[in-house]
Amino acid sequence: MKILITGADGQLAKAIVKSKPSNIEIIALTKNDLNLIDKNKIKKIIRETRPDWVINCAAFTNVEKAEENPDLVMKINSESVKTISDTLKSSKGNLLHISSDFVFDGKKGKSYKPYDKLSPLGIYGKSKAKAEKYINQILGGLNQGIILRTSWLIGPYGKNFLIKMLELHQTKTNINVVMDQIGCITSTTNLANVCWKIIKNKSRLLDINNKKVPILHYCEAGVSSWYDIAEAIGEIGLRYKLISKKAKINPIKTIDYPSKVERPLFSLLDCELSKRLLDLKPPNWRFTLEELIKEIKQNKL
C-alpha cells in the first residue's frame, strides 16, 4: 500500500512516518516538495504516484498569523483540500484529512461530538471548517474520505506547547498561562497510531455518516486547562531531570492575554465514536505527558 503524506516536516507527519508499518510505502512530501498553494502540482503528483491514501498533515497552523493572512490560509488549508479531494476522486485514492477542535466556537458547554454543527471563530478555524465542507461535497458517499479531528497537538519535537514550556520553565522565573481555555492535549505519537489504525480498519468506518464522510475525534482522556498542563510539564520535567528548575505559573484569563484571535474556551472533543469503532483506549493526558517527557529525555541521552 502506498501512502502520500503532505507537510512532512511537521510534528504529526514526522510521527506518522516514524511509526509506519513495514508493509507500507511512504511518499513523504515537505512544503518544498509539494507546496499546497500549487494546485497543478497537487494534481500532477497524485496522478503520477497514484497513492492508495493521502494523509493531509500540511496546514498553516499559526492561528495568530492566520488572522493577518486570510487569503493565504484559505488557499493552503481549504482550497488545496478541494484539489486533493477532486484528484483522489478520479484516481480512486482515499483521503485521511486532519482537522481541528477550532472548527467549534467552544460555547456548547459540553464536549463536541463528531456531527455537531460547525461554528468556527477565527480564520484558521474557518479554513479548517471549509476544508471539511469540500471533502464532504466531493467525497461524501464514496467511501474515499475520512476526517480526523484532534486538539492541542504536542510531541517530542517540533513547535508545540510542551517544547515551549520546557524551555520557559528552564529560562524564566514567572510564566503567565491561560487558565480558562479548557480542552485536552493529543500526543503526535498516539495520533499517528490512530491514523494507521484508521487506514487498516477502513471497512469498519464505512457508512457511519450516511452519504457523508465519516468524522472521527481523537484526543487523550481527561480534561484540563493550559495552566494545568504548564504546571504538570514543570513537575514531570523536573522529576525526569529534563529541566533543573520549575517556573512559577501565573494563571491568567484569556481576555488578559494579548491576542488577535478569538479562541474556543471549551473545545473538548468527544471521542466515544472512534473509541468504539477502532477499539481505542486513550490514556489520561498526564500519563501521555509523562510518556512524551520520558521520550524527550531518552532522545537526549
Ligand SMILES: NC(=O)c1ccc[n+]([C@@H]2O[C@H](COP(=O)([O-])OP(=O)(O)OC[C@H]3O[C@@H](n4cnc5c(N)ncnc54)[C@H](OP(=O)(O)O)[C@@H]3O)[C@@H](O)[C@H]2O)c1
Ligand atoms: N498543532 C495543533 O495543536 C493542532 C490541533 C488540531 C489540529 N491540528 C491539525 O493537525 C495537522 C498537523 O498539525 P501539526 O501540529 O503537525 O502542524 P505543523 O507542525 O505546523 O506542521 C504543518 C506542516 O505543514 C507545512 N505547510 C505549511 N504551509 C504549507 C504549504 N503551503 N504547503 C505544504 N506544506 C505546508 C508546514 O511547513 P512550514 O512549517 O515550513 O510552514 C509544516 O511542516 C494540521 O492539519 C493541523 O491543522 C493541529
